[in-house]
Amino acid sequence: MSASKVPLLSVQDLRVRFSTDEGIADAVDGVSLEVREGETLALVGESGSGKSVSSLAIMGLVPRPVGEVIGGRVLFRGRDGEVRDLLRLPPRALRRIRGDEIAMVFQEPMSSLNPVYTLGEQIAETVRLHQGKDHRAALRVAAEMLALLGIPDPEARLSAYPHQISGGMAQRVMIAMALACRPRLLIADEPSTALDVTIQAQVLDLIARMKREIGMAVLFITHHLGVVAEIADRVTVMYAGRVVEQAPTAALFATPRMPYTQGLLRSVPRLSTDDSARTRLEAIPGEAPNPFDQPPGCRFHPRCTHALPGTCDNAVPGMEACGTDHAVRCARWRAIAGVPA
Amino acid sequence: MARFLLTRALQALFTLWVVVSLVFLLIHATGDPIAVLAPQQMNAHDRAILRAALGLDQPLTVQYFRYWAGVLHGNLGVSYYSGQPAMRLILERVPVTLELVGLSIGVAVLLGVPFGIWAAVRPDGVADRVLRNLSVLGSSVPTFFLGILLIYVFSVAFNILPASGAGGLQHFIMPAFTLAFFRIALFTRLVRSTLLETLNQNHVRTARAKGVSEPVVILKHALRTALLPLVTVFGLQFGQLFAGAVITETIFALPGMNRMALQALYRLDYPIILAYVLVVAAMFVTINFLVDMAYGLLDPRVRDHG
Numbered sequence: 001m002s003a004s005k006v007p008l009l010s011v012q013d014l015r016v017r018f019s020t021d022e023g024i025a026d027a028v029d030g031v032s033l034e035v036r037e038g039e040t041l042a043l044v045g046e047s048g049s050g051k052s053v054s055s056l057a058i059m060g061l062v063p064r065p066v067g068e069v070i071g072g073r074v075l076f077r078g079r080d081g082e083v084r085d086l087l088r089l090p091p092r093a094l095r096r097i098r099g100d101e102i103a104m105v106f107q108e109p110m111s112s113l114n115p116v117y118t119l120g121e122q123i124a125e126t127v128r129l130h131q132g133k134d135h136r137a138a139l140r141v142a143a144e145m146l147a148l149l150g151i152p153d154p155e156a157r158l159s160a161y162p163h164q165i166s167g168g169m170a171q172r173v174m175i176a177m178a179l180a181c182r183p184r185l186l187i188a189d190e191p192s193t194a195l196d197v198t199i200q201a202q203v204l205d206l207i208a209r210m211k212r213e214i215g216m217a218v219l220f221i222t223h224h225l226g227v228v229a230e231i232a233d234r235v236t237v238m239y240a241g242r243v244v245e246q247a248p249t250a251a252l253f254a255t256p257r258m259p260y261t262q263g264l265l266r267s268v269p270r271l272s273t274d275d276s277a278r279t280r281l282e283a284i285p286g287e288a289p290n291p292f293d294q295p296p297g298c299r300f301h302p303r304c305t306h307a308l309p310g311t312c313d314n315a316v317p318g319m320e321a322c323g324t325d326h327a328v329r330c331a332r333w334r335a336i337a338g339v340p341a
Numbered sequence: 342m343a344r345f346l347l348t349r350a351l352q353a354l355f356t357l358w359v360v361v362s363l364v365f366l367l368i369h370a371t372g373d374p375i376a377v378l379a380p381q382q383m384n385a386h387d388r389a390i391l392r393a394a395l396g397l398d399q400p401l402t403v404q405y406f407r408y409w410a411g412v413l414h415g416n417l418g419v420s421y422y423s424g425q426p427a428m429r430l431i432l433e434r435v436p437v438t439l440e441l442v443g444l445s446i447g448v449a450v451l452l453g454v455p456f457g458i459w460a461a462v463r464p465d466g467v468a469d470r471v472l473r474n475l476s477v478l479g480s481s482v483p484t485f486f487l488g489i490l491l492i493y494v495f496s497v498a499f500n501i502l503p504a505s506g507a508g509g510l511q512h513f514i515m516p517a518f519t520l521a522f523f524r525i526a527l528f529t530r531l532v533r534s535t536l537l538e539t540l541n542q543n544h545v546r547t548a549r550a551k552g553v554s555e556p557v558v559i560l561k562h563a564l565r566t567a568l569l570p571l572v573t574v575f576g577l578q579f580g581q582l583f584a585g586a587v588i589t590e591t592i593f594a595l596p597g598m599n600r601m602a603l604q605a606l607y608r609l610d611y612p613i614i615l616a617y618v619l620v621v622a623a624m625f626v627t628i629n630f631l632v633d634m635a636y637g638l639l640d641p642r643v644r645d646h647g
Contacts, residue, residue: 061549063541065464091555099552106550111543116566116640126551161641177551 006077007034008217009058009102009185014072016050016057023292027053027067029241032319035185040211040218042232042249044225044264046288050241051221052107055187058219059104060086060094076102079184100130103178107190109170113162119146120158123177130181145176148213149206168199175206182214189221204231225268229253234325237261240289240299243319247326257328257337260284260300298331306336349633353626360622361615365408369401374609378421395421408615417619418612420605427612431620434598437507441589441597442582444517449524450575456525457532458559464537472529479526488519488592505594516593520586524578531574535567542566568639576632584621 016028028050035041045051056062057069074086078101086094106112114122123145124138133141139158146154149172162170171191178186188207192200208231211218220231228235228249235252237245237260245258256262263284286303289295295302301312308331317331322339334341375392383391392398396407411418417428460469495515496504503512539545540563548562590597598617605613636643 059550061546095552095554097552098550104550106543106547108543112547114544114548114562114566115642125553129552161645163642163645174547177547 006083008037008077009035009219010073010075011054011058012073012075014054014057014074015070016053016062016067017070018067018291020066025291026294027241027291028057030072031238031241031243033236033243033246035217035219037184038211038215038217039233040208040220040231042228042235043219043221043238044223044228044235045238046223048240048288048291049238051238052189054238055104055189055219055221058086058187059098059102060089061104076185096130099126099178099183100181101183102185102187103181103183104187104189105171105174105178105191108194109174109191110162110167112174113170115162118159118161119165119173123158123173123180126177126180141180142176145180146173149176149210151176168195168202171195171199171203172206175203175210179210179214179216183216185217185219186211187219187221190223192227193222193224207231225264237264240294241291242299242329244300244329245327246319247323251323251326255323255326255337257322257326257333258300258330259304259306259336263303298329306332308332349630353623353630356626357619357622361412361619362405364618365405365615366401368609368611368614369404372609374421374611377607377609412619417616420613421610422608427616428619430613431598431601431616434596434601435620437595438583438586438590438597438599441513441516441520441586441595442579444513445520445524445582446575446579448517448521449528449578452521453525453528454532454571456529458536458564460529460533461536461540462559469533472533476526476529479522479529482522484519484523484588485592487522488515488589491515491519492592507595507597512593512595516586516589516595519589519592520582524582527574527578528571531571532564532567535570536563539563539567569636572632572635572639576628576635580625580628583624 011031011033014028014031015026018025018027031050031054033041033043033054043051043054053062053067056067058074062069069087072087075083076086076097077083078097084093084097086097089097113119120139120142123142124135127133127138127141128135131138131141143154143158146157151157151169151172157165157173162173165173175191186207191207192203195203204227207218207220210216218231220227222228232249234248235246236243237252237258239260245252245256245261247256252261253265256265263282266282267284269281284303285305289299289302295313297311297313297315298304298307298317301307304312307313311331315331317329319327319329320333322328322333322337330336333339374395375388375397379388379391389398396404399407408418417426419426420430423430456472460466460472463469491502492504492515495502502515504515506512536559540559542563544566545558545563548558553562584599586597587599587603589595590600591603594600598620602614602617604610605617638644
């Protein structure tokens with residue numbers, strides 16, 4: 001395999017377990033996914049599907065001692081071309097990658113900034129840490145980043161504190177902080193969800209533009225399919241801690257194979273002037289399973305209209321190729337799609 | 342800022358007035374100083390003369406206004422026993438108490454804060470469990486018992502530290518530790534719980550995601566944002582110790598102001614008691630002011646709204 005075929009990030013059979021007073025939950029149960037050089041992969045799923053926990057596990061940030069990574073590999077190809085398993089890296093080596101080669105933007109920008117330090121200091125800290133610059137030079141980089149993100153009067157912003165700016169501005173500062181070291185991979189965990197609708201679009205545009213300018217790859221975590229259509233090259237769909245479908249964005253929207261994905265797509269409103277294209281919005285029946293008490297077999301079967309007793313509630317189906325670069329975890333996908341076996 | 346300081350100064354004066362007035366009324370309800378002061382064989386006539394000489398024959402309101410008139414002229418009366426100015430007697434004793442309290446708080450902070458961090462870094466680890474048990478001990482051993490135990494071990498059995506009196510630093514080691522013991526436990530538990538809470542906050546996760554090393558995450562990001570409640574408790578403890586070191590000063594025979602106030606209370610030596618109350622109240626007001634100022638320095642949000 002040539003070097004360019006090796007994905008930037010390859011997560012293999014990742015398992016994260018949470019042990020709480022309520023019981024044990026396998027929040028991430030054998031997740032595999034890959035992010036290729038320069039692409040945007042959307043990781044989609046409902047709250048509690050394990051998508052955020054997966055991203056924290058990639059960064060080594062699963063909150064301990066409640067959560068624990070109990071298996072899998074997270075292979076990351078660094079700037080030096082070397083492939084390393086982030087789960088087995090010594091803490092010091094992992095810290096060198098965090099914030100430098102892999103950066104992260106979180107859902108709540110306001111609380112993700114430290115209230116007692118200036119914005120300048122918080123951005124400059126990353127630059128000092130990874131590029132060995134002195135404070136003054138790091139502050140210059142911080143000002144450049146703010147300017148790059150279209151923040152007016154960046155020099156003045158450097159000495160502002162988080163409580164003095166708006167949520168949208170805070171998220172732009174978080175993005176500036178994340179991109180200050182020109183990472184190769186940006187993990188964005190619902191970066192626009194907590195913001196006003198108008199600001200959401202700005203943040204998405206910003207990430208797309210920075211992706212082009214820096215040439216980085218993006219792992220974009222969201223529950224919002226409209227966002228996926230706009231920014232993602234490929235999509236990985238998660239349900240109850242497992243990956244259930246993986247496909248290029250166009251293929252996923254055109255020929256979703258997993259009944260869960262089909263349900264998700266039917267629940268998204270679409271604008272259309274063509275009367276025939278107007279369809280009723282449908283919610284997926286039932287509720288996401290209790291993470292402490294998952295159903296056997298396919299975890300979606302209790303909510304699935306195609307579920308077959310004795311098959312779907314029996315064994316966990318494997319991921320199966322169902323098209324170009326397209327895979328699905330469903331024992332009945334052929335029958336549902338009318339494809340001969 | 343000038344307006345803020347003026348408001349605070351007026352509030353402080355008001356506080357002092359209320360506290361001293363309350364104590365003034367309370368001590369006049371507790372007994373008759375002449376009964377304690379006058380020798381047994383003194384006849385009624387001489388007692389009346391003594392009472393008049395001390396101004397205690399006047400109605401309470403007259404005494405009250407005379408007292409404040411004196412205070413406004415910088416005269417807080419003289420001790421019924423030594424005839425020395427009351428304020429001077431108390432102020433002479435303040436340095437001993439301050440040294441004792443300063444040392445205790447210093448020891449408690451220097452030990453309690455690192456212990457608390459240590460316990461918080463690995464919750465339920467060995468250090469955490471040991472420190473938790475020690476802190477239960479620290480909170481439950483009474484001061485007088487610890488003081489006597491220390492005297493027994495270090496003065497009686499091994500004879501390496503003086504049991505009483507004030508002189509060099511060695512006279513303060515046992516009293517300061519006696520007072521600090523409970524506070525070490527208190528600060529350990531406080532720092533542990535505040536830090537554990539802060540370590541789960543989003544901005545700490547951001548710091549880790551930036552690649553900041555764990556010691557820096559804890560000290561610069563987590564502890565720094567948790568300082569506000571800590572500073573409040575440090576301040577409160579300083580004030581409480583300043584006025585609450587009576588038992589320790591008595592056990593170790595330290596000539597501090599609390600011991601003098603206790604003696605004055607037994608003898609109903611009004612001017613000394615009132616001078617003591619004034620000093621303690623002024624101390625509390627000062628500490629509260631310093632804590633408020635520290636808030637502004639430590640938290641930019643307070644600075645903007647203060």
